[in-house]
Amino acid sequence: MRFIKKSLVWIMLTGMCILAACGDQTSGPEDFEVDEGQLENFNKAGMPIVNDKITLKFMSGQSPLSSNNYNETLIWKTYEEMSNIHIEWELVPNDGLEEKRNLALAGGTLPDVFYAMVLPNEDLLKYGQQGVFLKMNDLITEYMPNLTALLEEYPEIRKGITFPDGNIYSVPTIYDPEFTSVLTIAKPWIRKDWLDQLGMDIPQTIDDFYEYLKAVKVTDLNGNGKQDEIPYGATDMDGLIGFLKGPFGVGNRGLKHPYLDIDPKINDLRFYPISDGYKKMLEFANTLYSEGLIQENIYTIDANASYSLGAEGLYGSTVISSPETIYGKNPGGNFVGLPALEGPNGKAFNQMNSPLSSMGGFVVTNVNKNVPATLRWMDYFYSEEGAKLFFMGVEGETFEVNENGDLQYLEKITNSPDGLTMEQELSKYIIWLGIGYPGIVREATFKGAETLPASLETAEGLKPYLPEEIWPRFTYTVEENNKLIGLQADIHKYVDEMRDKFITGAEPLSNWDNYVNKVKKMKLDEYMEIQNQALERYENN
DSSP: OOOOOHHHHHHHHHSSOOHHHHHOTTSOOOOOOOOHHHHHTBOSSSSOSBSSOEEEEEEEEEOTTSOSOGGGSHHHHHHHHHHOEEEEEEEEEGGGHHHHHHHHHTTSOOOSEEESOOOOHHHHHHHHHTTSBOOOHHHHHHHOHHHHHHHHHOHHHHHHHOOTTSOOOSEEEEEOTTOHHHHHOSEEEEEHHHHHHHTOOOOOBHHHHHHHHHHHHHSOTTOSSSOOOBSBOOSSSHHHHHHHHTTTTOOTTOTTOSSEEEETTTTEEEEGGGSHHHHHHHHHHHHHHHTTOBOTTTTTOOHHHHHHHHHTTOBSEEEESOHHHHTOSTTTOOEEEOOOOEETTEEOOOOOOOSEEEEEEEEEBTTOSOHHHHHHHHHGGGSHHHHHHHHHOOBTTTEEEOTTSOEEEOHHHHTOTTSOOHHHHHTTTOOOTTSOOOEEEOGGGOOSGGGSHHHHHHHHHHGGGSOSOOOOOOOOOHHHHHHHHHHHHHHHHHHHHHHHHHHHTSSOGGGHHHHHHHHHHTTHHHHHHHHHHHHHHHHHO
């Protein structure tokens, strides 16, 4: 690929998208040719990555939980010493990512790398085809051996990061496919102490779950003389709906596709919010809501208020990442994981993420003069040692290895001598909290809520009932994207609004046929044609 002169980049980005770049899917960017000068200072293996120190400019997302000076954090000081690469960080608060990205791409100063800037797929394709972002296919193979090995072991990840023109324009955030707890994310939980008080076993079916919720509503389980127990509570309805998708047989390709799955009867792509299974699920949810078994203000409550109710021990069940970390052990309640429930369509838990968590977290631009070194810098974090440094820091300074061989943060972090929270203390050493980091998340080197014993046990119980295949987000051509923007805005908004109206009873389910007909009239056939093409490309990548 040729470097495009800066003046030409400005013209391309400040005006309308050039038709040849945005409309012709066959005429993509040229292959990048590494200048020999870049290799003279470069070591293809081992550390340091370069003999003479170089500086790279990164524009990076920044969480409120992160340090304001990345170069003062332990991991980046350590890695600079190892790699001989200094990073000049331009930090962008998470709520300003889109504006800052767009300014840079519309004629501002491009960084060498967009890091954790959450570039959407449509931008990756658009600017990749223009040559602003490098075509990564051969570069990954040549300079990123750790990522290459993962793509060979898990070909579905390579399929997911490949665009319709056959090119790769970023490197991904990967969730280890063997790390079930992080893939299931929000899990179902129930109060074991309340079950014992009621003389009930852990529910195995949706009917069992319903009976438990009814019993909670009419029993003073906390013994305060009030009927203030909340059978099911959470920050919103999404978790409960995600939990119910499995027993009602919808959403069987995972979290990245909240409207699409495969119809098991005919093995075809399906828009499942108009299916019979989805209707039955809404009928069940409506029953729960109308009988007061779901928190009455679940559609309006803010997260902190919900967490407070959970911490007070008022929730009988919930779907959340970890009650222990969010509500506390005491008095938050004695929560244990719920299994997958059996319903009209069998026993399943469909609320699972794709191992290809996200793209657009590490994007190399055409102003980068040290591409091989840049890619080797990133590739380290796809290795076990690199993941350990990124998430845990340095042994003896931030973590230790216990008698079982497991990594654990030191007490100075988990019990800050300065009275700081664990997250505040960690921010002195690492930067991963609250950002969409590129790299790989492994159970052995990641110590979040997903690695707590209760989370691992719950995930293990769900494992036999997870979907056989999980799709990442599809990628689309520029033309498809342009059509989908309008179609999705109308269809998804209407479906979401009607879901909540059906559940609350604001819209009677007797109007279901009218709802289905309206969805179809919103050019659902065009929407599905595009999705079918995207699925076919994904399967054939």
